[in-house]
Amino acid sequence: MDLFSIQKAIRRGLKSLEAPVPQRLSEWAAENFYLSAESSYVEGAWKAYPFQNAIMDAFGNDDVEVVVMKKSARVGYTKMLVAAIGYFAHHKRRNQAVWQPTDDDADEFVKVELDTMLRDVPVMQDVFPTGKGNDKRNTLSAKVFLGSRLYIKGGKAARSYRRISVDVAILDELDGFDIDIEKEGSPDKLAGKRTEGAIFPKHIMGSTPKLKGFSRIEAREQQCDLRFLFHIPCPLCDERHPLQWGGKDKRYGMKWINRDPETVGHACPHCGALYTQAEYLSVWEQGKWIAEDGTWIDAEGKFHDVHDEIIIPPRAVAFHVWTAYSPQATWVQIVRDYLGAVEKARAGDTSELKTFTNTTLGETWQEEVEKTEVDELEKRAEKYRLRTVPMGGLILTAGVDVQSNRFEVVVWATGRGEEGWVVDYQVIDANPADEREWEEKLDPYLLQRFSHAGGQSLAIEATGIDTGGHFTHQAYNFCRTRARRRIYAVKGESRQGQPVKGRSSLQDVNVKGSVLKRGVRLWMVGTDTAKDLIFGRLKVEMPGPGYMHFSAGLPKEFYEQLTAEVRVLQKTAHGEQYRWVKRQQRNEALDCTVYALFAAHTLDLHKYTDRMWAKLESVVCPPITDMFAPPPEVIEEQPLEIKAEFVKVIEVEKPARKNLGRRLA
Incomplete structure (x- = not known):
């Protein structure tokens, strides 16, 4: 290696130690x-x-x-x-x-x-x-x-x-x-x-x-601490203002004559004068970024207050800029695009108007959405205690959502006509990566019995547990060893038209470092279908079939999570379809309710006839002839005879259902 190459290599090696100007x-x-x-x-x-x-x-x-x-x-x-x-x-x-x-x-x-x-x-x-x-x-x-x-x-x-x-x-x-x-x-x-x-x-x-x-x-x-808009001086009155789209009811912004884009100009909010894009480009070098409180940024990137004093920069700043500021697009073309989008919107297709709002104005699009208001649901809360099943609730199902530091559980009671009651909502602090936490914290909760207003106690008949996060194999293993208790491993499937209780497949399970081939059955849940059904029931206003009851003991957070998603019409590869979209990050109560609904479908509650509901009511809520008499004493032998008769009456195609009556005592 010659001397020049050595010197070059040394200089390159010392580059990282240089203090740049x-x-x-x-x-x-x-x-x-x-x-x-x-x-x-x-x-x-x-x-x-x-x-x-x-x-x-x-x-x-x-x-x-x-x-x-x-x-x-x-x-x-x-x-x-x-x-x-x-x-x-x-x-x-x-x-x-x-x-x-x-x-x-x-x-x-x-x-x-x-x-x-x-x-x-x-x-x-x-x-x-x-x-x-x-x-x-x-x-x-x-x-x-x-x-x-x-x-x-x-x-x-x-x-x-x-x-x-x-x-x-x-x-x-x-x-x-x-x-x-x-x-x-x-x-x-x-x-x-x-x-x-x-x-x-x-x-x-x-x-x-x-x-x-x-x-x-x-x-x-x-x-952000401050939000900045780029203000330019009016070419006529010299007053500063941002470029704005305006509107028919605004005296400032983009204006044109008789739907002719070629006549477009920007109306100054101060003097009302209309200036062209060419006139804007003649003064844009004099523009300044100015925040709501008057803070502005100079040509050297320094921040000044409203009195022009240099100040310490804020920690977080935001800038908003839209297409009219850029010479890459003409104002004439912007107006032409807008008029074309409006014509399509009048015919019922708002897609181009939405695109214009997002990609030209740089603003959010206000979509017509189907949603349920939190306050309206909260007003419906009834004075029954959590962890107690009200009269009318006959079978309990649960949904479990697995988060990084907790289990979230919602227990629903279902009655005649699929009327529903929230029986419990629990956040169980745990480390789902540790299988002992499943055994010691989640399992005892799912094994407990809930007092019924009729004097009985009910167990949870079926449970859906989410496996779609980062603790898939822990969830698989937990469900695998509890299949007889109808604790199901589930995963959401958002494709339209999928049944609430979808297809199932056998999955390999990692058990303490060893792979158990086809060790657990994973069930797909039609989440969009389930949410359609849930939100449809939330709109039922009178108690009865399909109505959803809420306890006054539920926190506001439960309602916020239950209504965290809205149904929005979106364009997909298969045409326009409605999709459920989050409007806030936390939606665990909704997910748990979806899994509890899946669990109810595994019991075929949506297929029950009046006669089947009546028989179930006779077991859970036996009639009291004397209104002042206490509920009948539960005798060890009697429920067994009733349960046997009940199971016979509600015979279904799956052998697993034979244990349902036995667990209702």
Whole structure:
């Protein structure tokens, strides 16, 4: 090796020890960033739009921990994100992680955006010398830089948020992620956990918003300390204001004449004058990001209060920008798209209007949803005690939802006509990873008997236990050894039209390190069908068949969880279909009720005739001829005769039902 090569190798080795001259992200991008041909309309050196610089500087500002960007399409968010990744790797040597909604999205992001940046931005060769991809450490899911590392992950699986510690956590298209990642929490919260312990933690998230009430980016925007809009001076009166869509009832915003898009202009909210897109572009360099309280950001990324004094940057900031700010789209085309969407909406197809609202205005779409209000259900609560079965309740079923640190259980009593009563709602603190916790905490609960208002005591006849989380084999093993007690391993199936009690299959079970082939039967639960049925019954207003009763002892949280989902019309590959969508993260009470309904279907309660219900009532609630007399004393021999007669009357196709009468005593 010659002297020059040795010196070059030494310089490269010492690179990680250099203290770089302070530089803002917008400055770094102006000096180094490049738009690659594969990922840009126009290849060439980066030139930021005026509204992009402050956002980028907030990305790179160590005093700002959280940056949220609610955006439309065509505002250059992805390019700003890729520039930030290069900046953190080259200038600040920070460990980073980028999450995309799916694995396919992550792979495409790497191939189209990231790899081309690493190839075409010359200074990246200082920290990424293996740019040709011949280093096995650099893959679609990870890039190793000099002094730092970058992870690129799909966001659907909870394991994607584990076992990494980073300084910078980035989520792209946050509203495209599942709201709850495998029952472990929201993606933004899980990603944020990866920066705990960092000296300068940074959490960046941006997205085109989707449904009102379900948008994580809108929720995070509202949680920020300050929310900024880009204000421009009116070309005529010089008063500052943001570009706004407005509306027919507003005197400001986008206006046009006689449905002619070519006449569009923006009406100033101060002087009312109408100015064109060309006039806007003549003053946009003078624009400023201004928050509700008057705080504004200058050209150097510094924050000022309403008196123009420099202040300490807030911990969390949000930016909202929409397509009208970008020269990539004409105002004429924006209006043309809107008018076309309105025409379709008048004919009953709101899909294009929804797309316009999300991707052009950068706002959430207010969907017509089918929902049940929490307060209305809470008002229906009745004065019966929890853990006591009211008159009318005849058979108990339970649903168990398994969380990372607890079991949640709801017990329902079913009576004639499938009228239902909540008998109990319990949160059992436990570690489901430890099978002893199942034995010592969950099993005793499911074995207990509940007092009946008629004087009897009832056991839980059937139970559905969720196996879809991270404790699948613990759940399998628990259910496997309790099959005779009709404790079923279940998993949700959200495809439309699936029966509540769906197909079953035998699954292998990992028992203390050994695999037991086909050791447990797993049942699929038609969750959409079950929720349709449950929410239909919640609308039944009078006690009787199908009515659902609630105890005054239930906490408000139960009702909030029971109504946590709404039925929304969505476009799918098979056309428009209604889907149940979460409007809040916690929905365990609903899931438990779904599993308890499945358990009731395993007992065929939905097929009972009046004669079968009458016979069951004669066992559980024997008639009292003297209204002042106490319930008849339970004699050991008598119930056996009644139970034998009962079992004979309600003969069904499954032998397992023969034990039902025996357990009703």
